[in-house]
Amino acid sequence: MHKKKKGSLAPYGYLLPCMLVFAVFLFYPFFKTIYLSFYKTDKMGQAKLFVGVDNYTELLSSPSFLNSLKVTLIFVGIVVVGSMLLGLITAVLCNKAFPGIRFFSTAYALPMAIASSSAALIFKLMLHPSVGIVNKLLGLDINWLSNPETALYCVAILTAWLNSGINFLYFSAGLGNIDNTIYERASVDGASGVQQFFHLTLPGLSPIMFYTLVVNIIQAFQSFGQIKILTEGGPNETTNVIVYSIYRDAFFNYRFGSAAAQSVVLFFIVMLITLVMFRIEKKGGKP
Amino acid sequence: MINTKALRKRRINTGIRVLINVITAIIVLIPLLYAVSIAFMPSGELFTMDLNLFPKNPTIENFKQAFASVPLLRFIVNSFIMAACITLGQIITCSLAAFAFSFLEFKGKGVLFMVVMATMMVPGEATIISNYLTVSQLGMLDTYSVLIVPYLTSAMGIFLFRQFYSTFPISLYESAKLDGCSNLKFIVRILIPLTKSAIGAMGVYTFINAWNMYMWPLLVTGSDEMRTVQIGISMLDSVDSQSITLMIAGVVMVIIPSISIFIVGQKQLIRGMFAGAVKG
Amino acid sequence: MSEITLKNVSKIYENEQYAVRNVNLEIQDKEFVILVGPSGCGKSTTLRMIAGLEEISDGELYIDGEFSNYCEPKDRDMSMVFQNYALYPNMTVYGNLAYALKIRKIPKDEIKKRVHEVAKILEIEHLLDRKPSALSGGQKQRVAMGSAIIRKPKVFLMDEPLSNLDAKLRTQMRIELAKLHRNLETTIIYVTHDQTEAMTLGTKIVVMKDGFVQQVAPPAEIYNNPANLFVAGFIGAPSMNFFDAWVSVEDGRTLLYLGGNELGKKIYLDGEKGEILQREKNGEKVILGIRPEDIYEYEEAKQRGFEKNSVGLEETVIARELLGAEVVLYFQAQGRNQAVRLKPENETKRGESISFYFDTEKLYAFDIDTQQNLFYKEGFIHA
Numbered sequence: 001m002h003k004k005k006k007g008s009l010a011p012y013g014y015l016l017p018c019m020l021v022f023a024v025f026l027f028y029p030f031f032k033t034i035y036l037s038f039y040k041t042d043k044m045g046q047a048k049l050f051v052g053v054d055n056y057t058e059l060l061s062s063p064s065f066l067n068s069l070k071v072t073l074i075f076v077g078i079v080v081v082g083s084m085l086l087g088l089i090t091a092v093l094c095n096k097a098f099p100g101i102r103f104f105s106t107a108y109a110l111p112m113a114i115a116s117s118s119a120a121l122i123f124k125l126m127l128h129p130s131v132g133i134v135n136k137l138l139g140l141d142i143n144w145l146s147n148p149e150t151a152l153y154c155v156a157i158l159t160a161w162l163n164s165g166i167n168f169l170y171f172s173a174g175l176g177n178i179d180n181t182i183y184e185r186a187s188v189d190g191a192s193g194v195q196q197f198f199h200l201t202l203p204g205l206s207p208i209m210f211y212t213l214v215v216n217i218i219q220a221f222q223s224f225g226q227i228k229i230l231t232e233g234g235p236n237e238t239t240n241v242i243v244y245s246i247y248r249d250a251f252f253n254y255r256f257g258s259a260a261a262q263s264v265v266l267f268f269i270v271m272l273i274t275l276v277m278f279r280i281e282k283k284g285g286k287p
Numbered sequence: 288m289i290n291t292k293a294l295r296k297r298r299i300n301t302g303i304r305v306l307i308n309v310i311t312a313i314i315v316l317i318p319l320l321y322a323v324s325i326a327f328m329p330s331g332e333l334f335t336m337d338l339n340l341f342p343k344n345p346t347i348e349n350f351k352q353a354f355a356s357v358p359l360l361r362f363i364v365n366s367f368i369m370a371a372c373i374t375l376g377q378i379i380t381c382s383l384a385a386f387a388f389s390f391l392e393f394k395g396k397g398v399l400f401m402v403v404m405a406t407m408m409v410p411g412e413a414t415i416i417s418n419y420l421t422v423s424q425l426g427m428l429d430t431y432s433v434l435i436v437p438y439l440t441s442a443m444g445i446f447l448f449r450q451f452y453s454t455f456p457i458s459l460y461e462s463a464k465l466d467g468c469s470n471l472k473f474i475v476r477i478l479i480p481l482t483k484s485a486i487g488a489m490g491v492y493t494f495i496n497a498w499n500m501y502m503w504p505l506l507v508t509g510s511d512e513m514r515t516v517q518i519g520i521s522m523l524d525s526v527d528s529q530s531i532t533l534m535i536a537g538v539v540m541v542i543i544p545s546i547s548i549f550i551v552g553q554k555q556l557i558r559g560m561f562a563g564a565v566k567g
Numbered sequence: 568m569s570e571i572t573l574k575n576v577s578k579i580y581e582n583e584q585y586a587v588r589n590v591n592l593e594i595q596d597k598e599f600v601i602l603v604g605p606s607g608c609g610k611s612t613t614l615r616m617i618a619g620l621e622e623i624s625d626g627e628l629y630i631d632g633e634f635s636n637y638c639e640p641k642d643r644d645m646s647m648v649f650q651n652y653a654l655y656p657n658m659t660v661y662g663n664l665a666y667a668l669k670i671r672k673i674p675k676d677e678i679k680k681r682v683h684e685v686a687k688i689l690e691i692e693h694l695l696d697r698k699p700s701a702l703s704g705g706q707k708q709r710v711a712m713g714s715a716i717i718r719k720p721k722v723f724l725m726d727e728p729l730s731n732l733d734a735k736l737r738t739q740m741r742i743e744l745a746k747l748h749r750n751l752e753t754t755i756i757y758v759t760h761d762q763t764e765a766m767t768l769g770t771k772i773v774v775m776k777d778g779f780v781q782q783v784a785p786p787a788e789i790y791n792n793p794a795n796l797f798v799a800g801f802i803g804a805p806s807m808n809f810f811d812a813w814v815s816v817e818d819g820r821t822l823l824y825l826g827g828n829e830l831g832k833k834i835y836l837d838g839e840k841g842e843i844l845q846r847e848k849n850g851e852k853v854i855l856g857i858r859p860e861d862i863y864e865y866e867e868a869k870q871r872g873f874e875k876n877s878v879g880l881e882e883t884v885i886a887r888e889l890l891g892a893e894v895v896l897y898f899q900a901q902g903r904n905q906a907v908r909l910k911p912e913n914e915t916k917r918g919e920s921i922s923f924y925f926d927t928e929k930l931y932a933f934d935i936d937t938q939q940n941l942f943y944k945e946g947f948i949h950a
Contacts, residue, residue: 010391010470011387011391011392011393011396012387012393014383014384014386014387014391014470015383015384015387015388015399017379017380017383017384017439017440018380018381018383018384018403018439018440018445019384019399021380021436021437021439021440022402022403022406022440024421024437025414025418025421025436025437026406026409026414027406028417028421029414029415029416029417029418029421030409030413030414030417032417032420032421033413033414033416033417036416036417044420044423045416045419045420045423086315089311090311090315093304093307093308093311094308096304098301098304098305098308099301099305100305100308103312104308104311104312106550106553107312107315107316108311108312108315109549109553110315110316110319110546110549111315112495112549113495113499113542113545113546113548113549114319114499114542114545114546115498115499115500115501115517115541115542115545116499116501117499117501117517117518117520117521118499118517118520118538118541118542119318121520121521121524121534121535121538122318122319122321122322122535122538123318124524125321125322125325125531125534125535126318126321128531130334130336131333131334131335131531133321133340136336136338136339137338161315161318164315169556169557172557173557218410221410221412222410222411222412224412224501224502225501225502225517228501228505229521229524242412243412246412246415246416247502250416250419251506256416256420259416260416260417263412263413263414263415263416264413266410266412266413267409267410267412267413270408270410271408274408
């Protein structure tokens with residue numbers, strides 16, 4: 001009987017370490033961020049003056065923030081499409097055994113091991129207007145990162161490259177789950193390679209495709225290091241994604257209240273997209 | 288004759304496949320290959336109008352200078368300590384929690400698990416400001432613990448381990464109990480050896496992510512003694528524009544550890560990540 | 568019209584290993600050809616080479632007289648049923664049935680008509696909206712069969728299509744397959760490891776082992792006139808009993824000593840078979856074969872007059888299986904497991920001994936080195 005009593009508390013002991021970390025560094029700050037978003041703060045980040053939803057109304061009427069929203073959506077769109085496409089192409093290329101497949105699959109997954117900051121520094125050199133390899137190879141003279149028309153595409157392509165590595169792994173696993181004999185049957189049935197890809201491969205990937213899409217969207221929203229290093233939100237705020245805008249408001253302008261409000265908006269956008277996607281998946285993907 | 292025709296056809300097919308892969312791999316790897324090439328290039332060679340893909344006079348001068356101009360070794364050690372502690376900590380806290388969620392019965396289990404899973408929805412940016420304010424008020428800025436403690440657990444890790452544990456029958460736990468095995472002993476002696484591949488996968492993934500962390504270390508470290516490599520190498524960037532090759536040498540050195548761990552652990556990573564995840 | 572000819576076809580893998588060696592085969596229109604053999608004998612590889620799924624390493628394949636080694640699978644006008652059914656998981660049953668027609672750009676109305684036609688034949692009309700994951704094994708099997716017949720191809724290829732079904736369903740599908748073959752009037756090439764399926768379905772059986780074709784013949788001939796020891800042992804259940812024996816001559820009659828020495832049981836073998844042995848193997852060792860149904864106990868042997876030809880084999884029964892219409896007794900002799908099929912009235916129990924007599928007219932003899940059937944008759948029955 002003694003044992004039973006002890007048993008009733010012990011399970012919580014195993015959860016204590018992780019719950020403690022979650023409580024202090026996730027739940028508490030999450031609610032504190034919401035709380036801060038209703039206040040004006042001092043330079044130390046102390047809530048000083050309750051302003052209600054003023055921070056939010058200010059944001060929604062601020063052209064800078066609206067620009068951030070727009071930039072973020074374009075950025076996320078390019079990154080998600082680019083990284084998933086690259087991951088899919090490379091996974092399909094490695095779908096059948098051939099000499100050197102191990103080398104190639106390592107190469108395609110490799111970007112996932114590289115830090116955004118390291119990659120950003122390399123891209124900075126590659127895009128360097130006078131000595132960069134991109135201008136030299138293309139015979140152009142473009143200052144990619146200070147040109148408002150190209151800067152966003154540059155950081156987006158870099159991010160797509162970074163994120164493609166793990167997508168390669170996801171898609172490879174998805175392809176591995178497709179029964180090989182259905183391709184044999186299809187080739188006897190008369191389907192060409194292209195038809196097989198669209199009729200069998202893509203639908204066969206759809207479960208993992210959905211998961212990968214959600215993960216990629218969330219990940220793309222959080223890109224920071226490469227923007228900080230390559231463009232610092234510029235030129236003309238054309239790369240000022242929300243995360244960078246939060247960083248600048250909080251740690252340069254010391255407007256913690258406004259930054260907190262932006263964090264909350266970001267959270268709701270991500271949550272909304274995720275929920276909508278789950279809705280679509282449930283409707284469309286019934287087995 | 289017929290035989291050679293079939294053989295040739297197969298060889299051509301394989302050849303085309305390899306060729307497409309070589310081209311794709313070069314495109315994917317170009318940033319890295321280029322970085323390695325530049326790292327060995329004397330800085331004078333870089334500034335020409337000619338196409339200079341490879342150094343004419345390879346040198347290791349850039350690496351030497353990178354070490355001389357910033358405390359790169361210190362950064363590397365810092366990153367190692369941080370990433371290792373985070374990895375070890377996550378493995379411990381996540382396996383403990385996953386054990387409780389899979390083998391023990393207690394009140395509120397379902398709700399607590401939902402709460403843990405819900406944390407995956409909260410982006411880091413939604414908490415980072417408050418976290419910064421918290422640690423600065425606690426006077427923890429510029430210490431190892433501020434780099435490590437917030438990342439000592441992860442919902443994904445708990446989920447991954449629980450997926451793995453759920454493949455074991457409950458009778459595994461029950462028979463261990465009958466043999467007089469305590470819970471902790473069960474975890475250490477039975478669960479951990481059985482979940483080596485999940486631990487390996489989680490270890491590789493967590494280490495690489497910790498090694499590559501940028502925003503949090505940027506905010507909470509100020510001194511050279513505490514900086515991690517990712518922040519450290521961006522310091523090389525701002526020294527002066529003539530030192531591009533030196534900066535790239537630094538980048539190459541910083542990339543080497545994470546790539547090595549990735550290549551060594553790749554098989555583990557794939558097996559562990561997808562054995563549990565894809566089924567669920 | 569569809570004729571398929573394989574000339575010296577081989578499959579060699581990269582490591583120089585042969586999966587199929589020098590197969591020569593002629594398949595005529597409307598035949599039901601069965602490739603049968605133990606696992607790893609090359610039967611599936613042969614089928615896959617005919618389908619175009621596997622490259623032919625050496626030799627020539629002719630389809631309707633045309634050299635077709637390099638013909639793409641889709642251009643061969645064949646359809647195939649796979650062992651695991653290979654249903655497209657993301658399509659409904661309707662989609663699975665219609666797929667090959669859709670690919671061929673057949674008008675929608677026509678597709679609809681044919682899907683319903685086929686679904687009716689196979690009794691799967693009520694399943695058309697389901698996904699394969701919601702089907703039972705037997706239903707999946709029917710859908711796979713339906714997707715194959717819907718196209719009305721020249722040739723059907725079937726790779727162990729019944730092996731994932733339970734015994735009862737397998738028997739039922741076997742009967743339906745035979746019916747289907749009669750109704751469709753097309754060529755079927757069918758791979759199985761199950762000799763019962765081979766015997767009941769085929770109009771022509773190809774027995775394979777280790778990549779070599781052992782014998783090609785109609786079922787009755789395969790059974791009654793096996794080319795060699797392997798075919799004799801592989802076809803028939805329980806399989807043929809084998810005994811070592813020594814050939815000698817006594818007063819002009821052929822005398823066989825079981826056990827390979829003069830102390831063994833004696834069997835007199837008269838007639839043509841006796842002459843062959845006397846002529847070719849006098850004083851030598853051979854392997855005798857006798858099917859379980861050609862062995863009798865004393866009473867019945869006496870009625871049939873077999874008891875004069877041989878001395879009864881006195882053996883202890885080690886197992887007894889009552890199958891309803893017959894009883895199978897198992898015993899050990901010469902270190903081999905042997906079996907006899909007797910009338911169900913026989914009540915010999917395990918552990919008891921019983922004496923057996925052979926119907927010597929049904930004896931087989933095999934060369935000890937080449938394992939060829941010494942009584943083999945070329946062109947015994949014409950196909």
